[in-house]
Amino acid sequence: MQTRTVVDRAAVEVEGVSKHFRLRHTHSLKEALVWTVQGRARTDDFTALHPLDLAIEAGESLALLGRNGSGKSTLLKLLAGVMAPDSGQVRVRGRLAGLLEVGAGFHPDLTGRENVFLNAAILGLSRAQVEERFDDIAAFADIGRFLDTQVRFYSSGMFLRLAFAVAVHTEPDVFLVDEILAVGDEAFRAKCLDRIERLAGEGRTLVVVSHDLPLVERLCSRGVLLDRGRLVADGPVRTAVERLRAAG
Ligand SMILES: Nc1ncnc2c1ncn2[C@@H]1O[C@H](COP(=O)(O)OP(=O)(O)OP(=O)(O)O)[C@@H](O)[C@H]1O
Known part of the structure; x- marks a missing residue:
């Protein structure tokens, strides 16, 4: 019989990952000079994430929870590879897609249509695959004739519509979603949530960052709670949500 450890099956493996930021206290040469003369440090190191380990199994739906500034988005960016630890x-196994920031991966001078091809290529689709799925992507985004407008003129909701439509049509193995659904209108948000549930139902791995606790309880089965850059709880989502609520 073949035995596999949890780590063998993990879709996402995080090992000893940490992230520091350098905070600059001065923003001009003059200010820098004054602070130096006063003997004050012009920069300060800030640890957004202390070393942490996390294994997410294929097919799991996990919520990253925590108060403002606890490190959720930083961890999500590290998972997405848009930031280096x-x-x-x-380590991520399979195709990764997600929505981290509105407009990320879009070129402002290109039209929505052109950006679909650009964005899908970044996410690993061939031109032929995008052509085949283009009508479905456009129908999902439902932004009408704005599809042929430069995206610099898009509202944040229109960006979200197109970005989400592309991301879900890449058939990702691992799907990352930040608070971002907040800018969509109610009907689109409902459509996105249905699609996210469908992705989860297909056995894809979900990692969701949200302060909308009823929403994460609906979408996720596992909750990981961060507090000031440290992983403080990992278990059933309901337990993590209760702990977060209790912490006020
Ligand atoms: N590029 C950066 N430079 C400096 N500090 C940063 C940077 N990005 C994040 N931080 C800091 O790291 C900490 C964690 O930020 P992060 O965005 O991960 O928190 P979060 O849990 O997602 O918060 P929120 O719920 O408010 O979105 C915060 O104190 C934030 O100010």
Whole structure:
């Protein structure tokens, strides 16, 4: 009989990952000079994430929870590979897609249509695959003739519509979603949530960052709670949500 450890099956593995930021206290040469003369440090190191380990199994739906500034988005960016950790490593198996920031991966001078091809290529689709799925992407985004407008003129909701439509049509193995659904209108949000539930139902791995606790309880089965950059709880989502609520 073949035995596999949890780590063998993990879709996402995070090992000893940490992230520091350098905070600059001065923003002009003059200010820098004054602070130096006063003997004050012009920069300060801030640890957004202390070394942490996390294994997410294929097909799991996990919520990253925590108060403002606890490190959720930083961890999500490290998983997405848009930011490099200062220590440790992140391994993701399969195709990764997600919505981290409105407009990320879009070129402002290109039209929506052109950006669909650009964005889908970044997410690993061939031109032929995008052509085949283009009508479905456009129908999902439902932004009408704005599809042929430069995206610099898009509202944040229109960006979200197109970005989400592309991301779900890449058939990702691992799907990352930040608070971002907040800018969509109610009907689109409902459509996105249905689609996210469908992705989860297909056995894809979900990692969701949200302060909308009823929503994460609906979408996720596992909750990971961060507090000031440290992983403080990991278990059933309801337990993590209760702990977060209790912490006020
Ligand atoms: N590029 C950066 N430079 C400096 N500090 C940063 C940077 N990005 C994040 N931080 C800091 O790291 C900490 C964690 O930020 P992060 O965005 O991960 O928190 P979060 O849990 O997602 O918060 P929120 O719920 O408010 O979105 C915060 O104190 C934030 O100010």
